[in-house]
Structure formats: C-alpha cells, structure tokens
Amino acid sequence: MRVDECFNVRDLRELARRKVPAPFFTYLDGGSDDQWTLARNSKAFDDYQLMPNTLVDVSSIDLSNTVLGQKMELPFFLAPTGMSRLFHHDRELGAARAAEKFGTMYSLSTVGTTSIEEIAETVSTPKMFQIYVFRDRAFTKEFVDRCKAANYEALCLTVDLPVAGNREGNLRAGHTMPPKPSLATFMGFATKVAWGMGLLKDRQFTFANVAHMADEVKKRGIDLFQFIGEQFDRSLVWDDLAWLAEQWDGPLVIKGILSPDDARRALDAGATAAMISNHGGRQLDSVPAPIDCLRPMRDAVGDKMELIVDGGIERGTQIIKALAMGADACSMGKSYLYGLGAGGQEGVERMFTLLKAELERNMTLLGVTKIDDLNERHIVELCKRG
Ligand SMILES: Cc1cc2nc3c(=O)[nH]c(=O)nc-3n(C[C@H](O)[C@H](O)[C@H](O)COP(=O)(O)O)c2cc1C
Numbered sequence: 001m002r003v004d005e006c007f008n009v010r011d012l013r014e015l016a017r018r019k020v021p022a023p024f025f026t027y028l029d030g031g032s033d034d035q036w037t038l039a040r041n042s043k044a045f046d047d048y049q050l051m052p053n054t055l056v057d058v059s060s061i062d063l064s065n066t067v068l069g070q071k072m073e074l075p076f077f078l079a080p081t082g083m084s085r086l087f088h089h090d091r092e093l094g095a096a097r098a099a100e101k102f103g104t105m106y107s108l109s110t111v112g113t114t115s116i117e118e119i120a121e122t123v124s125t126p127k128m129f130q131i132y133v134f135r136d137r138a139f140t141k142e143f144v145d146r147c148k149a150a151n152y153e154a155l156c157l158t159v160d161l162p163v164a165g166n167r168e169g170n171l172r173a174g175h176t177m178p179p180k181p182s183l184a185t186f187m188g189f190a191t192k193v194a195w196g197m198g199l200l201k202d203r204q205f206t207f208a209n210v211a212h213m214a215d216e217v218k219k220r221g222i223d224l225f226q227f228i229g230e231q232f233d234r235s236l237v238w239d240d241l242a243w244l245a246e247q248w249d250g251p252l253v254i255k256g257i258l259s260p261d262d263a264r265r266a267l268d269a270g271a272t273a274a275m276i277s278n279h280g281g282r283q284l285d286s287v288p289a290p291i292d293c294l295r296p297m298r299d300a301v302g303d304k305m306e307l308i309v310d311g312g313i314e315r316g317t318q319i320i321k322a323l324a325m326g327a328d329a330c331s332m333g334k335s336y337l338y339g340l341g342a343g344g345q346e347g348v349e350r351m352f353t354l355l356k357a358e359l360e361r362n363m364t365l366l367g368v369t370k371i372d373d374l375n376e377r378h379i380v381e382l383c384k385r386g
Pocket of ligand 1: 111277
C-alpha cells in the first residue's frame with residue numbers, strides 16, 4: 001500500500017500502523033483508561049445528520065474561512081501534537097509545509113521535536129504555538145517572547161493536562177520518554193525498515209524548544225524530559241490565564257475545555273477563542289465528545305468568542321456538521337499524524353487532499369457554496385429511542 005493508494009484517513013491510519021514502530025504508533029493512536037472518550041469523539045458525529053437543499057447553484061465552492069484573525073483556505077487546521085519525530089523523519093517541518101501548501105495553520109507543541117524559530121523560518125502561513133504555564137513563570141514568559149519575535153499569529157494554552165492521562169497501551173507497548181528501544185520492543189522496530197532508514201536522515205528526538213537548556217539541566221542530574229515533567233503546575237487557576245493574556249496581547253486560545261462555565265470564565269480571563277477538546281481522548285476518560293459540547297458553549301459565549309471543535313475528525317462531513325452547529329473552525333491531531341506516519345510530508349498532503357475533496361464534494365451535495373452559509377438548518381438530530 002502506498003500513500004496514493006489511501007482513499008480516506010482510515011487508510012492512512014492503516015499505512016501508518018504498518019510503517020511506524022509499534023510503541024510509537026500506540027502513542028499516536030491510543031487513548032486513556034478504557035478509551036471510551038477516544039471512541040465517542042468520532043462516533044458522536046453520527047448523532048447528527050445533514051439535511052441538503054437541492055436545486056442550488058453549486059458550480060463553485062469556496063472553502064476559505066477566517067479564524068483567529070487569519071484568512072485560511074480551509075476551515076480546518078493542524079492541532080499541536082508533541083514529538084512528531086517519533087512518527088517520521090519529516091517531523092513537524094513536514095506537517096507545517098503541508099499545511100502551508102493547503103493554505104491553513106500549523107500549531108506547534110511545546111514538546112515538539114522542532115523549534116519555534118525553525119517552523120517560523122520554514123512556513124509563511126499562520127502559525128500557532130501551544131504553550132503551558134509552567135511553574136517557572138520567567139521560563140513561560142521566555143516562550144511568549146520567542147513567539148512574538150518569530151511572528152506567531154496565535155498562542156494556545158493547553159489546560160487539560162495538569163497530569164498525563166493513564167495510557168495503558170503505552171505501558172504495554174513499551175513506549176517511554178525519552179524513547180528507549182528495549183529487547184521487548186525490538187520487534188516493533190526491527191520490522192519498520194523505512195522508519196529505520198529515516199534515522200540516517202534525522203535523529204532529532206529531543207524537545208527542541210528547550211534543547212538550549214540541556215547543559216544547565218544536566219548539571220542538576222536530570223534530562224530534558226524530567227525537567228519538562230517537573231515544570232507542570234497543578235496549581236494553575238484562571239488568574240494564570242489572565243496573566244498569560246497580558247503577556248501575549250494577541251489571539252489567545254484556551255485548549256481543552258468542554259463546559260459552558262469554563263467558556264465564560266475563559267472569556268472573562270482574556271481568551272479570544274476556545275478549542276473545545278478532550279485532548280483526543282488521551283486525558284480524562286468518560287468526558288463528552290467536543291461536538292456534543294459545542295451548542296451549550298456557543299449559547300454561553302454567543303459571538304464573543306471563537307469556538308474550534310477538536311477531536312475525532314476524520315471526514316469532511318464531520319467538519320461540515322461542526323461548522324453548521326456553530327464552530328468557527330475545526331482542528332485535528334491523529335488524522336494528520338496518520339498521514340505523517342504513512343509518508344511524511346507527502347502523507348500529510350494526502351490527508352489534506354482527501355479531506356479537501358470530501359469537503360468540496362459534500363458541500364456541493366448539501367447545496368451550500370461557502371462556509372459562512374452553513375447553519376443549524378443543515379442539521380437534523382438523530383432521534384434516540386429510549
Ligand atoms: C500523538 C499526539 C500528541 C499530542 N500532543 C499534544 C501536545 O503536545 N499538546 C497539546 O495541547 N495537545 C496534544 N495533543 C492533542 C491534540 O492537540 C488534539 O487535541 C487531539 O489530537 C484532537 O483529537 P484527534 O486526534 O481525534 O483529532 C496530542 C495528540 C496526539 C494524537
């Protein structure tokens with residue numbers, strides 16, 4: 001199977017599964033506890049049906065969209081994901097270049113294997129940096145200043161990770177940070193020839209955004225992974241978001257909220273947008289799917305805050321549903337990482353090609369020519385029989 005033989009995101013997933021060493025694929029693909037939320041994220045879209053209008057002039061479809069003050073050619077963008085080098089040697093650069101080709105935004109994770117500056121030098125399309133408010137506020141402020149200097153358009157604070165979720169699959173598959181191939185995981189690596197060849201091209205497996213601190217951290221007898229781990233601050237409160245909003249003074253996204261109350265608080269604290277997200281089902285299990293949280297959150301904040309649906313998106317129809325139900329945009333993690341694992345930048349481009357084609361075809365069939373015209377009239381809720 002080749003990248004151009006993949007006809008949907010699930011095909012890319014299968015190709016990635018064959019190519020990426022098992023411990024890393026499990027890290028990409030898995031969720032927490034019983035993975036109920038992981039499964040629900042995608043399945044929840046099935047509770048909403050699309051209602052088309054016929055005999056509409058659909059000879060031209062415009063997928064462009066404005067979010068976070070940025071005009072983009074697509075109504076979806078790439079969510080921040082850590083450690084992309086695990087999946088392919090094209091790492092974050094390949095994903096960002098693919099996003100640029102399709103005119104949409106790339107989001108870089110704090111724990112990426114590529115630095116803030118390297119991404120900024122590589123792409124000219126909008127960029128968002130995903131930040132944490134760390135114990136050391138001066139260290140946090142350094143990230144803000146670097147993003148300003150590198151002209152990032154938006155900052156995104158992840159709030160659903162005071163502690164890492166319980167991902168039992170990682171334990172079983174032998175996934176560790178930093179990655180340490182062991183005898184138990186040897187077979188998972190030995191059979192992935194193309195991935196192994198990538199080691200000759202690029203060996204950057206480190207947290208690139210803190211790599212400059214390696215010597216200082218070493219003096220304390222710990223490594224960068226331990227250093228970042230101890231920087232996570234469980235005592236964060238809304239005032240810390242307000243502090244960050246003051247430091248940044250630009251589009252600020254709060255990522256990882258699901259409730260109308262949190263949306264109101266985030267608005268009050270200075271967030272301009274929210275990513276309705278449960279971290280792709282990787283954190284607290286049993287929380288609802290983002291799509292199910294969208295309407296109550298929209299009711300709570302009206303049009304004072306942009307809302308981005310993030311979780312479970314693998315199909316153009318799912319993006320259309322979210323936009324029709326009031327989302328300003330969608331973002332995705334696993335779908336593009338499957339592309340990355342399947343074929344590096346080419347694989348991420350394939351993901352974009354497929355989803356763009358799905359969006360164009362489905363908008364045509366729905367009788368809607370531009371994103372702003374999608375609305376609740378296009379949604380019919382599935383009747384559940386009790
Ligand atoms: C492998 C992987 C790593 C991730 N790393 C981060 C991260 O470093 N920071 C963050 O805020 N979210 C991270 N996420 C969550 C994504 O930003 C996004 O919320 C999630 O993937 C959306 O769900 P989806 O994968 O179903 O599209 C990660 C997700 C995956 C799959």
